[in-house]
Amino acid sequence: MTNILTQIIKTINNKKYIQPFIITSKNKNKFYESIKLIAKYILCIKCLKDKCIIQNLCLSCKKFNYDQHPDYYEIISNENNIIQLNQIKKMLNFLQFKPVISKYKIIVINSINNMNAKACNSMLKTLEEPKNNILFLIIAQNKNINKTILERCYVIDIKEKNIHKTTFTKLNILKKYLLDTQCNYTDKLYINFFYKMEKTEQLNMLYFVLSSLMINENNKRKQMYLFKLTTTLNYYKFLLKENYSLDIRLITNLIKINLKY
Numbered sequence: 001m002t003n004i005l006t007q008i009i010k011t012i013n014n015k016k017y018i019q020p021f022i023i024t025s026k027n028k029n030k031f032y033e034s035i036k037l038i039a040k041y042i043l044c045i046k047c048l049k050d051k052c053i054i055q056n057l058c059l060s061c062k063k064f065n066y067d068q069h070p071d072y073y074e075i076i077s078n079e080n081n082i083i084q085l086n087q088i089k090k091m092l093n094f095l096q097f098k099p100v101i102s103k104y105k106i107i108v109i110n111s112i113n114n115m116n117a118k119a120c121n122s123m124l125k126t127l128e129e130p131k132n133n134i135l136f137l138i139i140a141q142n143k144n145i146n147k148t149i150l151e152r153c154y155v156i157d158i159k160e161k162n163i164h165k166t167t168f169t170k171l172n173i174l175k176k177y178l179l180d181t182q183c184n185y186t187d188k189l190y191i192n193f194f195y196k197m198e199k200t201e202q203l204n205m206l207y208f209v210l211s212s213l214m215i216n217e218n219n220k221r222k223q224m225y226l227f228k229l230t231t232t233l234n235y236y237k238f239l240l241k242e243n244y245s246l247d248i249r250l251i252t253n254l255i256k257i258n259l260k261y
Ligand SMILES: [Zn+2]
Pocket: 044, 045, 046, 049, 052, 053, 056, 057, 058, 059, 060, 061, 062
């Protein structure tokens, strides 16, 4: 995910006008949340965006958190799984004015494969005149879409293979983060992602990292200690199932403190 963000930021910083992005992924719904997070990150007006998008410190992040950001617009397919012309027209109204809070206006479309012909034509006209303060993040399940639209866009392919690789990378980053005593871990965005994930998934990831640390630990005493930590995580999983509210940030910090010794 960080790679996609880097790619987007590079492109929007270097150009006089911003080319629309098409991001293809088979799993469009799983991906949609990630794209939203990227949008929030780009819209954020604080310097320390990593921190801000999690804690909602700036006006932009606050508004985004309540789905009230005046510079953010979504086009989602309707109950019949279609994106229609009137949805594009509403978006054109939204684009008439300059950004209110942020540097850009961002439009997320999920997904362009569901756009009917009339909507596509109207969309094309908008894409023909790219601007320097409008960013399109268009999700597609495959490249089976209007050819001219495809030509106008910068396409980022998320391959299934890469997704597996990403999971592996994510676990490694989490491991570094847990072991890092001075908080200078490099990939802060991944850690932000981690804190945004579902709690069960967060616990699973923590469990996985701790187990792998335990298996690779030669010191018996430390190994035992890691074992205890994994057992505690199992207990947390149980609590979660029983609908107890858990503070994962607190749990993660406790693990971090424990791993210091
Ligand atoms: Zn912010």
